[in-house]
Amino acid sequence: MKYCPRCATLLEMQVLNERPRLVCPRCEFIYWNNPLPVAGAAVIDERGHILLARRAVAPLRGWWNLPAGFMEWGESAEEAACREVREETGIEVLITGYLTAAGVAREEQPWASITYVFYYARPIGGRLRAGDDADDAAFFPPDALPEQIAFSSNRKALACWEEDRSRGRLIALGYASSASGP
Numbered sequence: 542m543k544y545c546p547r548c549a550t551l552l553e554m555q556v557l558n559e560r561p562r563l564v565c566p567r568c569e570f571i572y573w574n575n576p577l578p579v580a581g582a583a584v585i586d587e588r589g590h591i592l593l594a595r596r597a598v599a600p601l602r603g604w605w606n607l608p609a610g611f612m613e614w615g616e617s618a619e620e621a622a623c624r625e626v627r628e629e630t631g632i633e634v635l636i637t638g639y640l641t642a643a644g645v646a647r648e649e650q651p652w653a654s655i656t657y658v659f660y661y662a663r664p665i666g667g668r669l670r671a672g673d674d675a676d677d678a679a680f681f682p683p684d685a686l687p688e689q690i691a692f693s694s695n696r697k698a699l700a701c702w703e704e705d706r707s708r709g710r711l712i713a714l715g716y717a718s719s720a721s722g723p
């Protein structure tokens with residue numbers, strides 16, 4: 542961003558809250574560049590397999606990820622996760638619990654500042670069919686996941702799922718969170 546979105550004055554770099562920020566010298570607009578929330582889901586079926594989508598778009602086209610996407614204005618993170626699963630895979634889901642959140646390093650994703658929130662979900666309908674920015678979608682058993690998993694956030698979510706399974710948490714198998722816990 543170069544010009545103030547409010548008054549079109551050239552922005553200046555200033556250090557605010559210990560970080561360099563673009564600030565408007567005329568109207569005092571501050572470009573904070575805060576992360577945008579992305580919501581996604583680890584959809585686990587009754588066999589304990591996880592739903593992944595293959596990316597049809599850059600970056601990392603052809604790599605696999607958990608269905609996820611940017612939240613829309615007025616949408617909850619849970620609603621966004623369900624919508625993204627439906628759009629990318631055709632599957633209707635019910636959120637069963639929280640999985641993990643993951644920030645993204647600027648070095649890894651310089652094109653956008655993002656924070657992921659992942660939920661557990663289980664399928665309740667729909668038909669498997671890749672769509673939106675995915676060109677394939679499939680359920681994978683935990684011991685046969687694709688090698689190319691896009692983004693450290695997604696690898697972290699899969700690692701958390703593995704840890705939950707090893708602890709015997711039912712939520713990691715797609716059951717409701719009320720039935721889980723040690």
Ligand SMILES: [Zn+2]
Nearest residue numbers: 545548565568
């Ligand atoms: Zn301004």
